[in-house]
Amino acid sequence: PVGAAVTGLGVAGDENDAMRVVAVGQRCAERGEPGQAGRDAVEHLHLDAGLADTPDRIEAIRNELFIAAKKANCIIINGGTGLTHDDCTIEAVSPLLEKRIEGFGEFFRMKSIQQIGTASMLSRAVAGIIGGKAVFCIPGSTPAVTLATADLILPEIAHIISHANR
Helix, strand or coil: CHHHHHCCCCCCCCCCCCEEEEEECHHHHHHCCCCHHHHHHHHCCCCCEEEEEECCCHHHHHHHHHHHHHHCCEEEEECCCCCCCCCCHHHHHHHHCCEECHHHHHHHHHHHHHHHHHHHHHCCCEEEEECCEEEEEECCCHHHHHHHHHHHHHHHHHHHHHHHCC
């Protein structure tokens, strides 16, 4: 399974996951469950990951990020990265990044153009390191989550984590 790429990345303890997926969005918060894209990231890609949801609010996103960082070395935040007035994932996470992985957003947009054309320029996908943990902020659509996770994050996550903790 695809999730095998993250074996051994978990932090010590039985309740910890190698990865955590945080689904951001008002609909997720209202339903009390993560959206389809978050579930797809965990289930369809066979990730060894925990799953949480949070509304589009800076403090709520940061709180869920801090909780996830205690449990995992790789956090994928999906949703809230667009241009609407309530999209605030990037504003919540970017100031906390100690190091940015500039190539992640560049590669994500480059690969997205094949699926959605020039609309890929609207993506604000970012990644970086916070306290030795890899954090990825990606759009909330299922195709975006699949592309980012399967094509970009999983092939490099062990390498990223090893460098982040040197």
